[in-house]
Amino acid sequence: MLDGEEKLIQDAVKEGDSSAFGKLYNYYQPMIYRFVLVKVGRREEAEDITHQVFFQAWQNIRTYRHRGYPFGSWLYRIARNQVIDHYRSQKDDVSLEAADIENSAPQATQPDISLQMDMEKVMAAIRRLKPEYQDVIIFRFIEDLSVRETAVAMHKTEGAVKLMQHRAIEELKKSVHESS
């Protein structure tokens, strides 16, 4: 959670303070981008969807009610819906073979080739999982959200998240093993 997040949210919601929203954007945008990229697998699409997520968030910022949960939970919910809409509107599914490895590779760091290949393999394996398993793996292992935060973002109980996390990891291991 961002330091002083409540104040920033308050300013953005009540006064439509664009600089407060800008700070929230700078903090949460990379997380939302990663979440979307792992789910869709293509950088351009991930950028488009991420943009849409924050655009919607800014448009509806006045309706946001802070209930003690991180602002990110709300953004993740928007992102999940956007990804669902994206897959609904997409007629042709992009297969793993068709996916451009260069396009979905991490941008800021330049890991060695084998690590990059592994990352691609894991991302592809995540995409083969059920959407709920995808979410729990991203939230818990990539974004390091707490069980509680994950539960809020996924509209689940904490117990359900723990159970789902265990099953998701097992499924992911199986999926990675099958692909290699």
Added chain:
Amino acid sequence: MNLLKTLEELKNIQPDQTFSENSLRVILASTPIEPLSARRIFARSLATAGSLAMAGALVFIITGGLSETNLAPQFSSIDPIALHAEAQAIDTQINLLNINYIESSISTQPTTPLNKEIKQLMASNKKISSTTVILASSTPSSTISVDDILQGLSQ
């Protein structure tokens, strides 16, 4: 492959800096949508109700609804009872009977030069008003002057 280590590496994925800056600029250029507060809902409802009331009143006036009420303007100089009695007193039957009489008298009377002229004139002027005919034939005998007939037909 170490799965957890690879998942850790995915944390390093970062969006393109130029994209992030452009996206934020575009987003902040738009205006957030104002939520529907109770006051706004009330104001909207009031405006809608006002429009409907105005439209209803207009329809009521157009369809003559005012005449059924005491709100219609009263003209003191007009006596509706007297007007009704006056309308009843007009004897339209007489004029209709005269038309019949004229037609029959014209066809049965021996052809005189005057009647012949009337027939010719009537034939040439198809648009003859009933008043003209009455005027022309109120005296079906030869006492009517040609000038009167022509004047009547010209009207």
